[in-house]
Amino acid sequence: MHTLRMSRITISPRIRMTPFHESTVAAGLSDLTVYNKMVLPTSYGDLKAEYDRLINGVALWDVSAERQVEVSGPDADACVQYLTSRDLGKQKEGQGYYVAMCDHAGRILNDPVLLKLSGNRYWFSLADSDMLYWCRAIAAEKGFDVEVCEPDVSPLALQGPKAEDLVAELFGEHIRDLRYFGFIETDLDGIPLVLCRSGWSKQGGFELFLQDGSRGNELYQKVLTAGEKYDIGPGAPNHVERVESALLSWGGDTTPESNPFESGMGRFVHTDTDVDYIGKEALQAIVANGGPERLLCGLIVEDETVDAWPLPARTPVRHNGEEVGTMSAIVHSHRMDKTIALAQVRRDLVEQGEVVQVEGPAGQASATITSLPFL
Amino acid sequence: MHTLRMSRITISPRIRMTPFHESTVAAGLSDLTVYNKMVLPTSYGDLKAEYDRLINGVALWDVSAERQVEVSGPDADACVQYLTSRDLGKQKEGQGYYVAMCDHAGRILNDPVLLKLSGNRYWFSLADSDMLYWCRAIAAEKGFDVEVCEPDVSPLALQGPKAEDLVAELFGEHIRDLRYFGFIETDLDGIPLVLCRSGWSKQGGFELFLQDGSRGNELYQKVLTAGEKYDIGPGAPNHVERVESALLSWGGDTTPESNPFESGMGRFVHTDTDVDYIGKEALQAIVANGGPERLLCGLIVEDETVDAWPLPARTPVRHNGEEVGTMSAIVHSHRMDKTIALAQVRRDLVEQGEVVQVEGPAGQASATITSLPFL
Numbered sequence: 236m237h238t239l240r241m242s243r244i245t246i247s248p249r250i251r252m253t254p255f256h257e258s259t260v261a262a263g264l265s266d267l268t269v270y271n272k273m274v275l276p277t278s279y280g281d282l283k284a285e286y287d288r289l290i291n292g293v294a295l296w297d298v299s300a301e302r303q304v305e306v307s308g309p310d311a312d313a314c315v316q317y318l319t320s321r322d323l324g325k326q327k328e329g330q331g332y333y334v335a336m337c338d339h340a341g342r343i344l345n346d347p348v349l350l351k352l353s354g355n356r357y358w359f360s361l362a363d364s365d366m367l368y369w370c371r372a373i374a375a376e377k378g379f380d381v382e383v384c385e386p387d388v389s390p391l392a393l394q395g396p397k398a399e400d401l402v403a404e405l406f407g408e409h410i411r412d413l414r415y416f417g418f419i420e421t422d423l424d425g426i427p428l429v430l431c432r433s434g435w436s437k438q439g440g441f442e443l444f445l446q447d448g449s450r451g452n453e454l455y456q457k458v459l460t461a462g463e464k465y466d467i468g469p470g471a472p473n474h475v476e477r478v479e480s481a482l483l484s485w486g487g488d489t490t491p492e493s494n495p496f497e498s499g500m501g502r503f504v505h506t507d508t509d510v511d512y513i514g515k516e517a518l519q520a521i522v523a524n525g526g527p528e529r530l531l532c533g534l535i536v537e538d539e540t541v542d543a544w545p546l547p548a549r550t551p552v553r554h555n556g557e558e559v560g561t562m563s564a565i566v567h568s569h570r571m572d573k574t575i576a577l578a579q580v581r582r583d584l585v586e587q588g589e590v591v592q593v594e595g596p597a598g599q600a601s602a603t604i605t606s607l608p609f610l
Numbered sequence: 611m612h613t614l615r616m617s618r619i620t621i622s623p624r625i626r627m628t629p630f631h632e633s634t635v636a637a638g639l640s641d642l643t644v645y646n647k648m649v650l651p652t653s654y655g656d657l658k659a660e661y662d663r664l665i666n667g668v669a670l671w672d673v674s675a676e677r678q679v680e681v682s683g684p685d686a687d688a689c690v691q692y693l694t695s696r697d698l699g700k701q702k703e704g705q706g707y708y709v710a711m712c713d714h715a716g717r718i719l720n721d722p723v724l725l726k727l728s729g730n731r732y733w734f735s736l737a738d739s740d741m742l743y744w745c746r747a748i749a750a751e752k753g754f755d756v757e758v759c760e761p762d763v764s765p766l767a768l769q770g771p772k773a774e775d776l777v778a779e780l781f782g783e784h785i786r787d788l789r790y791f792g793f794i795e796t797d798l799d800g801i802p803l804v805l806c807r808s809g810w811s812k813q814g815g816f817e818l819f820l821q822d823g824s825r826g827n828e829l830y831q832k833v834l835t836a837g838e839k840y841d842i843g844p845g846a847p848n849h850v851e852r853v854e855s856a857l858l859s860w861g862g863d864t865t866p867e868s869n870p871f872e873s874g875m876g877r878f879v880h881t882d883t884d885v886d887y888i889g890k891e892a893l894q895a896i897v898a899n900g901g902p903e904r905l906l907c908g909l910i911v912e913d914e915t916v917d918a919w920p921l922p923a924r925t926p927v928r929h930n931g932e933e934v935g936t937m938s939a940i941v942h943s944h945r946m947d948k949t950i951a952l953a954q955v956r957r958d959l960v961e962q963g964e965v966v967q968v969e970g971p972a973g974q975a976s977a978t979i980t981s982l983p984f985l
Contacts, residue, residue, distance in 0.1 A: 237641070238747075239619065239621045239627075239635075239649070240618065240621075240638065242618065242619050242639065242641065242642050243615065243616060243617065243618060243619070243640065243641045243642075243654040244614065244618070244619040244642065244643060245641050245642065245643040245653070245919070245920065246614045246616050246643070246920070246922045247643070247849075247859070247862050247920035247921065247922065247939075248859075248860060248861075248862040248863075248922070248923050248924045248938050248939075249645075249738060249861040249862040249919060249921070250643065250644070252614075252922060252924070260614075264617065265615050265617065265618065266619075266620050267614075267619065267620065268619060268620040268621070268622070268625065268626075268641070268644070269619075269625070269644035272615070272738070272861065273776075277620040279618070284781045289922075299698065306890075338743070338747075338750070339748055341745070344743055358730075363624060363647065364740055364743065365739055365740035365743060365744075367743075368713070368739065368740060368744045368747075369740075369743045369744065369747050370744065371713055372713075372743075372744050372748050372751070373746035373747050374711070374750060375714040375888075376747070376748060376751035376752055377751055380968040390894075427786070429644070444724075474622075484622070484623075484624060485624075486624040486647065487622050487623040487624035488623075489761070506703055513750075544620070545620065545621070545622035545623070546623060547621045547623070547627060548620065548623050548626070548627055549620065550625045563623050564622075564623075570964060598955055
């Protein structure tokens with residue numbers, strides 16, 4: 236399976252390059268993937284150094300591929316609520332919510348952060364699926380008076396314990412008051428952006444949502460220069476850290492049939508609410524029937540052969556020979572000095588913390604179910 | 611820009627592998643891309659040999675990434691018509707139609723081949739966008755009584771002048787009677803598949819729509835063995851041949867705002883019809899206003915520096931210094947011994963066959979607009 240590791244990627248105009256492209260190449264970009272039909276850098280050649288930088292310093296990530304869908308107009312509140320399985324009644328301007336977007340059968344289609352901008356204007360900051368089309372279909376057929384578009388907005392993430400000091404130096408001390416998922420519209424020497432305390436790690440940090448793609452490399456260089464004293468360096472969403480922190484990879488940890496309860500998103504789904512949204516009846520039925528069939532869980536694995544790269548595909552999880560789930564990620568945790576994994580497994584086995592068998596890179600291994608996150 | 615050419619691809623469970631994966635690795639897979647969140651092989655290390663095989667012999671392509679969306683049920687006819695800007699009134703079972711799927715503003719979302727299977731059952735055989743979600747949104751909100759799913763169907767293409775002899779040997783002489791886009795449900799030694807006279811080249815051939823992913827490598831090996839006497843070999847949708855033949859790459863040759871008239875699909879769009887479909891009013895308005903602003907056209911380019919790989923991004927087309935369109939592909943045609951390109955350019959310039967300036971891999975070059983296809 237791992238033979239693909241050495242394959243070259245063919246880029247064509249169907250796959251978009253990012254506004255930070257020249258800077259990432261200059262920084263030594265070596266590995267990448269495709270996400271929302273855009274290049275997503277995955278490494279600059281030294282995954283361990285990139286991990287250490289994220290845990291101890293500050294890492295600079297080009298996550299432009301985390302695209303935005305903007306919903307604006309008189310019916311924006313109603314439209315966005317209808318698209319989201321979380322009660323948005325208390326969401327304030329300047330606040331982001333982690334939400335599940337579901338289809339009418341309750342399957343999870345995306346797990347964005349929803350930013351409430353000024354007035355009737357929202358951004359879904361998205362995982363890897365074409366929610367632009369989904370939102371346009373719903374808005375048009377339901378007759379909402381909104382405009383739905385993908386704006387020129389590309390996030391650049393600063394992640395790690397030293398990110399806050401760097402961002403305070405760039406934007407002012409007031410940014411220290413931002414709560415998690417809190418954001419402001421601002422600029423850096425005239426480069427327009429939304430600054431949000433967010434990012435796909437648990438090491439703290441911010442995302443600069445660049446609002447002018449023509450100025451990407453300018454922004455990148457300004458941050459890089461100011462970051463020198465904080466030992467800044469290039470990085471990318473880190474597979475080991477995200478498994479340690481149990482951050483969901485939609486489409487990776489989930490299957491096409493997964494509902495949000497099976498995806499670790501239960502606490503962001505409101506079924507006991509008056510608001511109307513897509514998939515509500517299906518999700519209520521799951522609750523009424525006692526809960527989902529599977530749960531996302533952690534595994535402590537007896538296997539010392541794994542590296543820091545993703546599994547190329549989900550593999551079966553078995554219990555007494557019976558297939559009871561799928562494993563979607565397995566890594567060696569540097570901080571735990573253990574091999575850990577993420578899986579969706581039959582709920583009764585998860586609740587009992589059973590021992591299961593998994594298929595790691597080197598073959599069968601025993602694994603003990605544990606709660607999430609690991610760290 | 612071409613620095614990405616040597617980047618490695620990171621595969622994770624979010625990106626699906628194909629049922630033919632082991633066979634493509636054994637055949638020497640060297641380059642790939644991501645299409646519909648699935649691996650799409652792009653080369654086995656020798657693009658010229660792959661081109662020659664396609665033009666003179668028979669090439670075996672893993673095009674599993676051309677996913678199907680199946681619409682079935684009592685309202686399938688009405689639902690599929692509503693999703694399609696072509697009048698389907700005369701489509702017969704066993705017949706494929708090349709169609710545009712548009713949004714409510716007339717933008718083209720995909721350019722699938724629509725296969726009408728037995729009864730109220732259709733497959734959209736898709737380009738690279740999440741039409742599963744689009745179709746489910748429309749079907750649910752519009753209240754069509756249908757089921758929409760992505761079935762376990764993965765096409766394996768046999769392309770080139772010797773493909774018909776090989777397919778006749780495998781399936782029987784009757785397959786020679788199939789018309790273009792005509793298809794039958796059949797099997798190969800019990801491996802269930804739909805056999806269709808189709809494929810993303812103009813060199814003739816067939817696609818075997820495998821209906822059991824667990825038997826992919828078995829099917830591949832059977833075809834490879836039977837193909838030995840026809841000098842079969844591995845290949846992939848060929849960038850040079852597809853430019854020569856002017857086969858549309860949706861998302862590459864089109865922009866997010868393109869309508870089908872600008873994408874060379876005008877003759878497959880019916881605006882003077884009683885049937886109702888998404889985008890009809892917007893498309894009628896374009897016709898009423900005299901036609902689209904741009905047209906897809908060919909260019910004969912004064913530039914000898916191009917190779918057989920795709921451009922990494924669209925580049926501007928200029929006329930007297932003014933930007934008048936975008937170029938999406940530029941290759942050296944082996945059969946024409948000329949450098950040729952595809953572009954969307956302002957309609958009046960296309961209709962007059964003007965000389966324009968393009969940005970090729972080596973910089974500015976003059977180009978003469980010409981009609982399509984080149985060959």
